[in-house]
Amino acid sequence: MALTPRQKRFVTEFIIDLNATAAAKRSGYSEKSAYCQGQRLTKHAEVALAIAEAQEDRRKASEISAEYVLGRIHEVLERCTQHRPVLDKSGQPVMVETPSGDMAPAYEFDAAGAAKAAELLGKHIGLFPNKTNWQGQLTVVNEAAVPRPQGYDDWLRYQQQPHESAQVIALPAPEKVNGS
Secondary structure, three states: OOOOHHHHHHHHHHHHHOOHHHHHHHOOOOOOOHHHHHHHHHHOHHHHHHHHHHHHHHHHHHOOOHHHHHHHHHHHHHHHHOOEEOEOOOOOEOEEEOOOOOEEEOEEOOHHHHHHHHHHHHHHOOOOOOOOOOOOEEOOEOHHHOOOOOOHHHHHHHHHOOOOEOOOEEOOOOOOOOOO
16 A cells, blocks of 8 residues: 555655654644654554655665764774873863872873763673563562651651561562673
8 A cells, every 4th residue: 555645745754853743743734633643653554664764765875874883983982082181271281290299191081971882882782781680579568557657756666666568479580681
């Protein structure tokens, strides 16, 4: 089934900013229904395929690939970890006293940039799994059975009281996720 002219317009508008609501509005859908229509259109099989094809065409035209992006992230990481001399307003190195008492030029590096670039590269190779499954026991206190403290003294007494425990729930063993 071919796309309607409005669906084709939606695809063209969507790849501009990847905002389904804004693309629906620019495609002629009403302000009131733009959010729903945008969400519906991005899930429509033919529209989703057309969006993927348009994005691939744009990627090819811009010559941006995964290798290119990874190369730039690696370059940023290398640049951020280089030590750069700290210079004063006249361009002269700022001198600092070392722990041994000697004077030496001060150096800096971009720790935040290096950390972010390293994080992105680590995520790419699956170093940081984004899901964690836990195993253990969970004790739930029946809060309804214990009166709530009203003031500080009541709170202290509340903390010192033994609380009625509910049934212990055993969680399943953790699974390996993303190579962890």
